[in-house]
């Protein structure tokens with residue numbers, strides 16, 4: 001997804017773009033996750049700014065590609081089941097409002113106006129009208145197509161070409177070299193490997209996620225609905241399993257129940273305890289789901305950086321190399337802003353956001 | 369209810385294994401989705417099996433009676449527990465062994481868990497049906513589906529039937545229908561006599577099978593069924609239901625021969641293009657799967673996951689006799705391994721030899737029976753290839769041509785083909801063929817859709833109280 005967005009904005013800035021991927025379009029994490037474009041789960045700071053920029057760009061793209069990418073400006077509802085949780089949630093919402101997010105407190109007795117099938121007994125919630133949704137694989141494929149970039153799928157990057165002075169001048173693939181004065185590393189969870197090909201370190205790690213997919217249903221869940229603990233899980237540094245429930249309907253009918261987070265490397269094996277925890281969380285929020293059947297799961301590996309911020313921008317250690325990766329559980333949402341910023345710096349302009357927090361070499365300096 | 373061995377699937381493989389293991393002191397729980405034992409083969413109507421005069425078929429009948437009696441004896445002695453109407457949705461590896469999770473009850477909503485030291489996956493296979501224009505019309509059934517209609521619970525297919533496609537099942541299905549008094553208008557098989565000639569050596573090495581085939585053919589001729597080798601169904605016609613099919617002869621390259629198309633009026637079309645193994649439970653357990661061929665096993669029928677064996681068509685399509693041989697070997701291997709000893713393969717040498725011969729024979733059949741090389745060309749853009757999600761061939765082609773889908777997974781993501789109720793079990797081969805990419809085995813951690821409240825609850829009781 002991130003590579004597709006970089007290609008689109010770079011091409012629209014007038015650059016000649018080739019998009020190289022070892023698999024097909026959307027064959028990485030993009031084809032294995034959900035497509036929430038969220039501001040609700042972000043604390044004020046650089047990530048939220050990137051999210052707000054990205055949302056604006058998604059809205060623009062929606063005029064062009066909306067139905068094709070199943071774009072739904074449905075809004076999100078975060079609910080709390082205990083007074084402490086609600087207090088924390090409303091506190092966060094107030095800070096987010098100050099940072100430019102639309103957030104509306106919803107008292108307990110109004111929750112069912114928003115979501116008629118919610119469980120009784122919740123203490124209240126916050127409505128985030130700006131939260132949106134796309135279908136990630138379709139989004140990636142349609143952005144690539146709209147970019148008209150040369151699409152070189154089925155090609156693995158095996159090396160980064162450098163001039164004698166050390167500047168990047170293209171990539172080596174298993175099917176020939178691709179020359180370019182600028183190379184953008186948008187290899188998601190595998191970006192650390194690509195960075196290593198250029199001789200630089202980038203600490204991207206996998207954080208596994210399962211999503212449960214139900215049988216198709218008539219629309220009954222209107223927003224993206226999740227419990228307040230989710231924000232804590234997203235920001236967590238723990239390697240242990242976390243499964244705060246996130247429930248959403250899709251244009252195609254199935255309800256998606258996400259999203260577990262655990263750091264277990266690239267282990268693809270199915271975990272019944274994780275599926276049980278997701279199901280339990282979802283049925284607590286929406287009791288009607290008890291009789292609904294789970295059909296399958298998605299499994300993916302979020303590209304995770306130690307400080308939960310992506311790497312976006314030029315790498316001073318390898319002139320000509322740019323990074324656009326490490327977006328963890330928000331790479332779909334943050335892709336447009338990322339692509340836009342990358343295109344701005346590739347074009348020699350000043351990026352719209354300060355890229356300092358996203359500097360790719362920031363971990364190296366900390367270590368020194 | 370803990371058990372030594374849980375056998376999933378009560379077809380020839382599962383039955384042979386249960387009997388072989390129980391006879392050696394293993395406590396067996398046999399779990400099967402069907403209301404009675406027999407699997408795909410012995411569940412078939414007596415009319416399909418019981419042609420009393422034909423010797424080969426008589427032999428099958430005797431084998432079935434022996435299995436049935438063996439099972440009943442072990443059940444009566446308390447060595448085997450048979451859980452019918454139990455749909456297994458997942459097999460879980462736990463710290464103490466394996467847990468088989470099943471759903472029972474009229475709506476498949478009651479959870480049942482069986483804890484076992486060893487599991488045998490004997491889940492068999494399912495029919496492959498490739499799409500063609502009109503294949504979604506009411507009146508078009510799978511070959512096995514048409515056969516099942518004969519069981520008496522449903523009406524005998526009305527009027528005229530055409531049996532079509534490719535594979536060794538078409539012959540017995542057509543014979544069964546004809547013997548039951550159904551008017552079979554034609555048997556349309558895309559393999560031709562020259563395909564058999566090419567493999568004559570290997571086919572002749574299995575005299576029993578050749579006799580079986582010849583008997584079926586003779587019976588078809590007696591029932592005046594027209595056999596059209598090297599032909600294919602181009603299209604099924606009808607407004608709200610099937611009225612006729614157009615068939616055509618195939619040229620040596622597998623394309624319809626111009627000028628040979630003709631219409632055959634019929635009310636039922638039974639089609640099948642061979643079988644595919646059920647591999648989902650094995651896949652979720654982490655067992656190695658050999659592409660679309662089946663679960664990979666060693667000489668003892670062990671998978672590469674400790675405690676998990678597989679036998680029968682789950683490990684590769686090969687017919688009932690092969691399933692019996694594999695099941696028997698698996699049962700003996702399990703009995704030995706559970707008692708902590710390595711089995712002595714010499715004890716089942718004869719069965720192993722027959723297993724080897726039958727596997728060679730089925731490899732040969734795979735070479736003989738193949739859908740026409742260019743079948744996907746006949747599927748026009750308007751034809752629905754995924755019925756659950758109503759995805760048309762044109763949409764699949766667009767995902768490949770315009771959106772950069774290069775493999776089946778991406779095709780599915782971009783079109784939703786294979787994402788519906790059947791989870792791609794029906795449409796995957798067709799979608800892959802139209803997309804021009806390699807088919808992959810259907811995969812889902814849930815071999816059956818499972819209610820979220822069942823999933824949410826940790827199973828409390830072990831097995832049904834009744835047993």
Ligand SMILES: Cc1cc2nc3c(=O)[nH]c(=O)nc-3n(C[C@H](O)[C@H](O)[C@H](O)COP(=O)(O)OP(=O)(O)OC[C@H]3O[C@@H](n4cnc5c(N)ncnc54)[C@H](O)[C@@H]3O)c2cc1C
Nearest residue numbers: 001002022028029030033036157188209300330331332333
């Ligand atoms: C369960 C789950 C749920 C999620 N839900 C959401 C959500 O709701 N909203 C959201 O915004 N995000 C969500 N995410 C996160 C999101 O999916 C990712 O952040 C995003 O897909 C990352 O996109 P990407 O383009 O960086 O990486 P990818 O999509 O992984 O793309 C990287 C590409 O690089 C290619 N590549 C790697 N190495 C090489 C090489 N050497 N040569 C050539 N090509 C190479 C890969 O083939 C791959 O196609 C979720 C993730 C998971 C796992």
Ligand SMILES: Cc1cc2nc3c(=O)[nH]c(=O)nc-3n(C[C@H](O)[C@H](O)[C@H](O)COP(=O)(O)OP(=O)(O)OC[C@H]3O[C@@H](n4cnc5c(N)ncnc54)[C@H](O)[C@@H]3O)c2cc1C
Nearest residue numbers: 377379380381401407408409456491492680681687688691
């Ligand atoms: C129409 C038709 C005609 C045939 N004619 C012939 C013939 O003439 N000669 C010949 O040799 N072979 C024939 N066969 C093939 C023969 O039926 C198979 O080779 C044989 O049945 C394979 O045995 P098996 O034990 O591997 O699997 P099966 O007989 O398929 O048994 C598998 C069992 O597993 C159960 N099962 C699967 N998944 C689950 C689950 N998740 N939970 C619970 N239970 C499950 C099924 O309900 C089934 O009872 C025919 C098949 C068909 C469909």
